[in-house]
Amino acid sequence: MGVSILSNSKEGLKISISGDIDHHSSSDMRIKIDSFIEKYHPKIVILDFSSVSFMDTSGIGLILGRFKLTERMGIKLEVVNARNRVKRIIEFSGIKSLGILK
Amino acid sequence: MKKYECINEMDLSFISKSNNESFARATISAFVSQLDPTIDELTDIKTSVSEAVTNCIAHAYNEQIGIIYINAKIFSNGKISIKIRDKGVGIDDVDQAMEPLFTTGGSDRSGLGFAVMKSFMDRVKVKSYVGKGTTVLMEKSIIRRSNKNEK
Known part of the structure; x- marks a missing residue:
């Protein structure tokens, strides 16, 4: 459960997020993700959602907030490997139009 | 309209700590499971309950400690109704609160909570009194699948 670095290279910083993303868990996740981004300042940040088991709109807020941060820093953001049920709420939110969902 | 019989009911109350x-979600999931919902139906209900409970914690009680009450009923036609109630600050303008993207929360709140409930459940009704609290009533019919083992 939580946030960890999967890989960190010139290509980019790949961060794994696991467990449930809700209002409770998202604040810790946000702090961790942002500290990694600020520490490594990569060209691309890839958030791997393959281990996310559940997500409500707090997860949408988490993605949107990271999108704003990375955009400000000139970093590209990608969200990858979301499971179908997690994808559904991402698609519902309309953030797909930001082009970050791969 | 035909009135269907309530065949099961539960009441739950807990304090507004975010780890609840x-x-x-887990409790509602376990209660609804007796209707043998699909994983999608179950996820819709879990997500909607998560949104409503989050509203109680983050907005109604505004990170203070209060009590959240959940009542859930199962009807003979496969309908589930879930009532989530708080005694928090209440919502001044319910229509505005239910508008997609409206939030009084910070920049990391999406403002989509009620929109998700309305989309994922069949019916959502909100009653709120400023200074007294808010009740969210949600209903969803679980489609009966054939070939499932009865009892």
């Missing part, structure tokens, strides 16, 4: 969000 997952507790509320």
